[in-house]
Amino acid sequence: MVHHHQFDALVVGAGGAGLMAALHASKTVKTAVISKLYPTRSHTGTAQGGISAALGNMEPDKWEWHAYDTVKGGDFLCDQDAVDIMCRDAIDAVIDLEHMGLPFDRTPDGKISQRRFGGHTNNDTKQAVQRACHAADRTGHMILQTLYQNCIKQKVQFFDEFQMIDLLVADGKCNGIVAVCLDTGELHVFHSKGTLLATGGFGKMWKVTSNAHSLTGDAPAAILRRHLPLEDMEFFQFHPTGVYKLGILLSEAARGEGAVFLNGKGERFMERYMPTLKDLAPRDICSRYIYKEIREGRGVDGKDYVYLDFRPEEINKYFAADGNPRRVTAEYMEQKLPDIIEFARVYQGVDPMTAPVPIQPTAHYAMGGIPTNNDAEVLADETGRLIEGLYAAGEVACVSVHGANRLGTNSLVDLVVFGKRGGIKMAEYCAKAAFREIDKAGAATYAQNQIDNLRKGDGTEEPSKIRKSLQIMMDDNVGVYRTGPGIQTAIDHIHELQERYKKVRVQDKGMRWNTDLMEVWELGALLDLAEVTAYSALARQESRGGHFREDFPKRDDANFLKHTFVWKNGKIEIKHKPVVITRFKPEERKY
Amino acid sequence: MNVRLKIKRFNPETDKKPYWKEYELDMEPKDRVLDALHEVKWTQDGTLSLRRSCAHGVCGSDAMRINGRNRLACKVFVDDEMKTGKGAIMIEPILGLPVIKDMIVDMEPFMAHYRAVMPFLVNDTEPGPRERLQSPQDRERFDDTTKCILCACCTTSCPSFWARGEYVGPAAIVQAHRFIFDTRDQAAEERLAVLNEPDGIWRCRTVFNCTEACPRGIQVTKAIGEVKEALRTGVIA
Numbered sequence: 128m129v130h131h132h133q134f135d136a137l138v139v140g141a142g143g144a145g146l147m148a149a150l151h152a153s154k155t156v157k158t159a160v161i162s163k164l165y166p167t168r169s170h171t172g173t174a175q176g177g178i179s180a181a182l183g184n185m186e187p188d189k190w191e192w193h194a195y196d197t198v199k200g201g202d203f204l205c206d207q208d209a210v211d212i213m214c215r216d217a218i219d220a221v222i223d224l225e226h227m228g229l230p231f232d233r234t235p236d237g238k239i240s241q242r243r244f245g246g247h248t249n250n251d252t253k254q255a256v257q258r259a260c261h262a263a264d265r266t267g268h269m270i271l272q273t274l275y276q277n278c279i280k281q282k283v284q285f286f287d288e289f290q291m292i293d294l295l296v297a298d299g300k301c302n303g304i305v306a307v308c309l310d311t312g313e314l315h316v317f318h319s320k321g322t323l324l325a326t327g328g329f330g331k332m333w334k335v336t337s338n339a340h341s342l343t344g345d346a347p348a349a350i351l352r353r354h355l356p357l358e359d360m361e362f363f364q365f366h367p368t369g370v371y372k373l374g375i376l377l378s379e380a381a382r383g384e385g386a387v388f389l390n391g392k393g394e395r396f397m398e399r400y401m402p403t404l405k406d407l408a409p410r411d412i413c414s415r416y417i418y419k420e421i422r423e424g425r426g427v428d429g430k431d432y433v434y435l436d437f438r439p440e441e442i443n444k445y446f447a448a449d450g451n452p453r454r455v456t457a458e459y460m461e462q463k464l465p466d467i468i469e470f471a472r473v474y475q476g477v478d479p480m481t482a483p484v485p486i487q488p489t490a491h492y493a494m495g496g497i498p499t500n501n502d503a504e505v506l507a508d509e510t511g512r513l514i515e516g517l518y519a520a521g522e523v524a525c526v527s528v529h530g531a532n533r534l535g536t537n538s539l540v541d542l543v544v545f546g547k548r549g550g551i552k553m554a555e556y557c558a559k560a561a562f563r564e565i566d567k568a569g570a571a572t573y574a575q576n577q578i579d580n581l582r583k584g585d586g587t588e589e590p591s592k593i594r595k596s597l598q599i600m601m602d603d604n605v606g607v608y609r610t611g612p613g614i615q616t617a618i619d620h621i622h623e624l625q626e627r628y629k630k631v632r633v634q635d636k637g638m639r640w641n642t643d644l645m646e647v648w649e650l651g652a653l654l655d656l657a658e659v660t661a662y663s664a665l666a667r668q669e670s671r672g673g674h675f676r677e678d679f680p681k682r683d684d685a686n687f688l689k690h691t692f693v694w695k696n697g698k699i700e701i702k703h704k705p706v707v708i709t710r711f712k713p714e715e716r717k718y
Numbered sequence: 719m720n721v722r723l724k725i726k727r728f729n730p731e732t733d734k735k736p737y738w739k740e741y742e743l744d745m746e747p748k749d750r751v752l753d754a755l756h757e758v759k760w761t762q763d764g765t766l767s768l769r770r771s772c773a774h775g776v777c778g779s780d781a782m783r784i785n786g787r788n789r790l791a792c793k794v795f796v797d798d799e800m801k802t803g804k805g806a807i808m809i810e811p812i813l814g815l816p817v818i819k820d821m822i823v824d825m826e827p828f829m830a831h832y833r834a835v836m837p838f839l840v841n842d843t844e845p846g847p848r849e850r851l852q853s854p855q856d857r858e859r860f861d862d863t864t865k866c867i868l869c870a871c872c873t874t875s876c877p878s879f880w881a882r883g884e885y886v887g888p889a890a891i892v893q894a895h896r897f898i899f900d901t902r903d904q905a906a907e908e909r910l911a912v913l914n915e916p917d918g919i920w921r922c923r924t925v926f927n928c929t930e931a932c933p934r935g936i937q938v939t940k941a942i943g944e945v946k947e948a949l950r951t952g953v954i955a
Contacts, residue, residue, distance in 0.1 A: 165825065167868050168777040225849040228839025230857060230864050230900065237851030262864070268776065269864060276838035310818065339771040375774045469935075470774060473793060476748070591760030634764030637731045640819040643764035 129571045130308075130315040134159040134284075135557040137319040138550075139291050139304060139346060142169035143267070143539065144521025145325035146274035147546030148503075148553065152323070153283045156557040160283060161306050161317065163290035163341060166275045170327050170339045171542065174267020175467060176380030177259025178224075178539035179247060180217035184238040185257040190214045192250040193258060197537060198711045200246040200409045201494075201530020202672035202682065204359070204690070206707035209501045209526045213537070213544050220543040221260050229273040231262050232463075242463075243383040244535045246409040246718070255383075255407050259536045264378050264464045270539060289315065290645060291326065292574040294349045294517075295565060299507060301517035302565045304349075305574040309645065312638030314578070316570045320560045321553040323518035324350075324497060324505075325546065330363075331649075332657040333490035333606070334598035337369055337376040346523055348652030350497055351659065356508060356692040358525040358704070359495035360656070361663035361674045364533055365607045367413035369489025370474050371432045377467045377486060379535040382406045384463055385455055386437035387445050388417065389483055390425040395445070396433075404718035405449075411532040411673045412718070414488040414607050427485060434483035437464075488607055494533055494673060495663075496525040498692065498704075503549025509692045509704040516556065516563075520549040527690060530706075531672020577651075581644050586630040590647045593624050593631065597650075597657055605661050610677045614665045621658045628654060659693045666701050667691065684713050721745045721754055721796045724803075726810035728817055729765065736817065740806070747797035751789070751807060752780055754796050755821075768821035775933055778869030782821050783810045788871040788931040812874035814883060828870050831886045835894040835912055840905035856901040863896040863941050865934040872928035872938050884917040888928035888938050891919055895941040898954060910949055919946055 136152045138145045141162035152158045162169070181188040193214040198205045225231055225239060232240040243255040262269040278285075286306070293305040295318070303319040329344025330336040347357055367388070368377040387406045390396045400416050401408040421431050436442075443454045457480045461468060471479045497519040498506040503526075505517040521542040528541055600620045604613040628651060635643035669683035670676050689703040721743045728736040741758045752770055759766045769779040773792045780791040785803040799807045815823040841850075866889065873879050873887035894913060898906040913919040919942065928938040948954045 164771055164777070164779070165829075165868075168771050168779050170772065170777075172867070173772050173774070173776045222847070222849055226845045228841075228897075228900070228902070230860070231849070233852055233854045233857045235854065237853050239849050263861075265776075265865065268867070272864075273839075279833055280836075280838040339777065340773060341771045373774075466776075474774065589760070632764075635767075637729065637765070639730055640767045640822050642767050643759070 128313060130313060131318065131567065132159070132315060133318045133562065135320050136553050137161060137303060137317050137322045138325060139322065140169070140325035140327060140523070141166035141285070142325060142327050142521060142542065143171035143270050143274060144542035144546035145323070146278055147543050148323045148325060148520055148550030149283050150274065150277055150281060151547050151550030152554040153281060155554045158283065159286060159317065161286045161289045161291060161304065163288060163309065163345070165287050166278070166285065167271060169271060170342060172268045172271040173339070173376070174270070174539055175264040175376065175378035176244060176383060177242060177261035177266050177536045178221060178270065179244065179258045179536040180221040180260055180540065181214070181258060182218060182221065182239060182241060182260065184234055185241045187249070188256055188258055190218060192248065192256070193217065195250055195711055196247050197528065197534055198530070199716055200534035201532055202716060203688065203711070203713040204527065204530030204671060204706055206527050207709040207711060208707050209528045211709070212501055213528045213540055216544045217540045220540070220547065224270060224273060224543065227273050227277050229262065229269050231260055242380065243407060245379050245382065245407045245413070246404070246534045248404070253403050255404060259380070259383065261380065263462070264380050264466045267539060270543070291345050291349065292577060292648070294353050295570060296353045296355070296514065300515040300563060302563050305571050307578065307645070309640055312641055314571045314574055318562065318565055320557040320562055321516050321518065323503065323520060323549050323553050324523055325519065325521045326523050328493045328522045329653065329656050330490045330493070332597060332601050332653045332660070334602045335369060335372070335374040335487065336490035337366060337374050338490065343649035344652050344656045345649065347497055348655050351655050351695045354694065354696050355514065356498060356694045357496060357659055358498035359527060359663070359691050360660045360693055361667050361691060362494035362531050362672055363490060363660065364410055364492040364494060364673045365414045365488040366410050366491035367417055367488050368435050368486045370470060371485035371487050373474055374489035375470055375474055376489065376491065377435060377470060377484065378464070379410070381435060381437050381464055381467060384437070384460065385442035385446060385453070386435055388413070389434040389436050390420045391427040391429070391433070392425055396420050396425070401718040408718045409532055409534060415675060417488055418607050432485045432487045435486045436483040437479050438481060438483065492533055492538060493522055494525065494527070494529040494531065496523045499524045499526055501526065502552040503545050504552065509702045516560070518549045518553050520545040531674060577648065578644065581631070581633050581647055582636055584631070584633060586632040588627045588630045588632055590631050590650050593627055594650050597621065597624055597654060601657055605664055608675055608677055609664055611665060614661050618658065618661045618665065621654060621661060625654050625658070655695060659695055659699065662699045663691045663693050663701065688713065719745060719747050719797065721800060722806040723754055723758065724806050724808045725766070727820055730819055745796050747795065749796050750792050751784055751794050751796060751799055751809070752791035754807070755791060755809070767819045776867060778867035781812050781869040781871045783812055784808070788812055788875045790869060790871070790933045793933055812870060814874045814880045815870070825870065827883055828873060828887070828889065831890040832868065832893055834886060835890045835909050836905055837893040837897065839897060839900065839903050841902055842904065850902050852901055860896050860899040862936050863892045865936050866892050866896070867934060869933060871931040871933055875927040875931040877925055877927065878921045878923055882917070882921065885921040886913065886918055888922070888942060891942050891945055892936060892938055895945050898945060898948065906954055913945060914949055919949065
């Protein structure tokens, strides 16, 4: 049976952006949060190193510098008006989090402690600046916990372990969602005036990824299926320091505290490429040079990895070589980076205090996603037309504040700033809008058909084989280095997999906690998202930020200083939207 | 390597009671138990049901009883567990919460205990435009208990909780500790009053199972001891 609910406002996803939106929306309108995980299990909780804000607690800093660094880090594809909002509001957002109870690390005089991070600089000296506010190396965990704690305090209503399947859209307006209750397997229609999507990323289309199993892009897939566009899908960040083979993230905070990359010959190769910021150059750049070293035979033992060296005595040598008076001890590193030191010990069997850690780039973050304006309102097309009642925030959204490459820490800044703006904007809308009529009997039909087809099917194609094949194909052809023919190979392969998916096997025919069925549904979402990612990558015949085309190795501002909008309406359609440029004219990225 | 799993299965739609089923797999020694469970699910029996998300010990979804000890399946390795289990890895749901399906238990009683201790900062004074100040020493005082990921490994390893599900349990006490010892918080007395109830902290018999079970390395029994001391002396130090 289908259950029906009515709320003024819905938030889908309970990571940082969703909880922030819920905290603000629920102050004034009847709000529900729908999440396929218990909120504290959301992927925000795995963010490690910090959240940037120009507090200036350690040394002079300005939000305008943060904005410039963000735009340059994004290879000038960021919308600069949105970046200004994010970097200016970051300061109050971090102070708000502290007031909500977040246990930031402290300076000796009791202020929020800050550290260096990739691409964050003093714009006058060009040197790395201490801007990342942190709670050891579990800053995301503390943000997620703090926001959830405040939701409990404020008695926010949750539907935990409900998974969104469909978006109710009619006449360009959004009227809610359809979700499966995982426990019962039954469908629930959530009728709303306003809906904010905050389901996070979709890195599971790659094999080596830092992303959780649950990051399958459920909301953006539903967007595509409702014939709405996604933006800048070709821009996906490959973080340089994933645990070799597993992809588990080792925070950039390690390099913020002084760690460096070493190739198989023991050379600190980043200083050859980026002489000023060296190992603290932005992520896209570090990942490309890691693979360049590997391709030129300087991986460790000729294999496809390099080292991240954060042995204290070695770091102190690098500091001395750089003329930096700072020195660290093992005790200090263990205090500042306890989790990632443990990850290396547990998952790599290496003690980073006594040996360098094997790392390789890992698929990490979607710069692209559901297009929004600066108030998290979702765009219907490249002209800026809105879908009334629909909002998106956090990684799932593309504002775009990250452009072609996100700077470290800015994901957390994005989700608190735009989660809040979206929550407030949605509440204002819900307070004055009326519920639109929906076809109650038919509302769940599209979702029901999707689920029934999977449950009742007698397919023979094993979903795990399709998934693995997709992931390997994306790693090989739509990864750090891309070529036109390689991307075309991926597209052809994805089409084959989509055909095989029509005969996919679901073994579990039950209703309750049918994770077999839900995983297969998620695989369908990933296939659709991989398809539009590959098509967007094929169309962008230039190299910018996280999108590097070996056949077009230069950035081409004359032809491609623009955002990609992609639709999947039977066939793929691509259009473009201009980039908002205010103070910062595009220039060559040197660090 | 050859890996044998003995999994306690239960499907509420088809089974009257749980039963054990064995699976044989070929795995790498440093594959995790979670990888082995996925291998079963993806190649042998899709009905096997479990929660999992981040797969590196941070989200807390895949707490289960592995060879009789509460562990996150993504944080233990098949070679180690094959040794511990003497040739087969025994996997069952965590104890003391109602089993819904296979490894999936009803977390709601656990979350209700968590909510009972007021797990949020209470401070009604006007904070001003900047951060509240706190010394590094004061911040360090409750650092250990900020690591909790609410996986329930501790609470569901506790004999007092098994005996009486109304007992608030170690995880909720850890959460209370995180706020009681935070110099910015003003609700310590209310939390202590909750923990002083008959189903509060005094049901702890200092068995240390919780500390042994915690995948985040939190000194749970020590934290409980500090809260008991605060109740005994009326001093939060």
